[in-house]
Amino acid sequence: MNSPVFIPYQSFISIDRLSDVSVYLQISNQLINAIQRGYLPFGTKLPGTRKLSSLLEVHRNTIVSVYDELLAQGWIEIFPNKGTFVIGKEQDTTTVQTFRQNNLENYPRETGFSFKTSNILDNPFEHSDCDYIFNGGIPDIRLTQVDQYSGIYSSILKRKAHKIGQYNYDGSEFFKQNLSQYLNLSRGLPISKNNLLITRSTEMSMYIVSEILLSQDDTVLVGALSYFSVNMIFQRTGVNILTVSIDEEGINVEEVRKICEKQKIRMLYLTPHHHYPTTVTLSVKRRLELLNLSQEFGFIILEDDYDYDFHYDKSPILPLASADTKGMVVYIGSFGKLLAPGFRTGFIVAPENLMAEMRKYLGIIDRQGDILMEHVLGEMIAEGEINRYLKKSLKIYKERRNHFAALLKHHLEEFIDFKIPSGGLAFWTEWKTPVNLMQLSRNCARNNLFIPKTLLYQNQNLTAIRLGFGNFSIHEMEKAIEILSKNVKITLTKDKN
Structure with missing residues (x-):
């Protein structure tokens, strides 16, 4: 059997004496890793406890505990008067020579199988250490009163502890009831809780909408300047994206009409409250014209109200969804954007038949939900804290x-x-x-x-x-x-x- 002298144990066993994991378990886990990856071939004779303790500069009893652990897990055999061996057939010395020339590798850098790749979803966000x-x-999250929100969360955690283990992707009924009333009063949306789908973020909302409402080769209209993240989601679906110019009154409605007269349009995506990125507000006249066009040509209006809460000089114009009587508008928004990131959530507003299908998708990608956080947000609405x-x-x-x-x-x-x-x-x-x-x-x-x-x-x-x-x-x-x-x-x- 192979001599342990050729194996450089110090090169692949590293001990962190400040770690919470005991030293003997650190050594055990690294030896098992070496066995699994073939760097300690089956049949390899391991050093005696005194020899290995000397090599690794640990107490002999630590190595005794290591070998006990390996034996209990079935990685080694101990033969009296012969030694300790990795379970398996004896290897020839060429395996050990190969081992001597290679250090123990980390986790594989590449898969051993092929898979689909796409540059459409490459992360466009950059990071910097600049001040x-x-x-x-x-x-500015520094403005948030985290202690106050944490207090509400803690209180609900004590009162609702029995619900922690329950899966509830459909969301908190209490939150949906309060949010529907809040949206009715603040945004003129005449909805009930049955018209709401609670999501983790605007991006999740967009993903669910695109999965259900868009198919390969559908045509989607967006502003000539539009939000890059949403365009990436659309492109992943395989749709054709056409752009429409933006002026001081928002998206050019006449261009929309001309395109609709030439070809079938499945969806129009827009941010009417403050167009991204130009910040212009879609005029009231054009809002009504777009609603009429959507009914005439049968295209969906996907309304993204990403910053409705932020208005300073006058009351904001109500969303298109507030004037939709034919069920042509799907409304996406976020709640708690002014709060710390962990206290925010996204939502979708749509007719109930579409809600039923969306809940199926949400149940697949976010089965557990965050019912406790939703209770917190619901109480903040009910108590007037949000306002x-x-x-x-x-x-x-x-x-x-x-x-x-x-x-x-x-x-x-x-x-x-x-x-x-x-x-x-x-x-x-x-x-x-x-x-x-x-x-x-x-x-x-x-x-x-x-x-x-x-x-x-x-x-x-x-x-x-x-x-x-x-x-x-x-x-x-x-x-x-x-x-x-x-x-x-x-x-x-x-x-x-």
């Missing part, structure tokens, strides 16, 4: 919006055009002088300001950036705009040269 980071318009927090937060975000606008005007007025948005957490900036936005982003990153490529919009007719302000304090946005302004001038100088 200042622009985004597409997300809230109080919303009112307080909007005051802060309005101040930030106004200050951000003043900074853009002071530092960048000669380079950009922009309008102060009536709501949302981002500005749409169009550049008077074309500047290489990718180069600008790289220059800013070298100066501690990160601008992701997903915020950059540039072609031969347009140079624009969507700049989120909600996540910045006053001081942070001042620093960010200062860095941006400085690097705009640097980039323009390099472009000229």
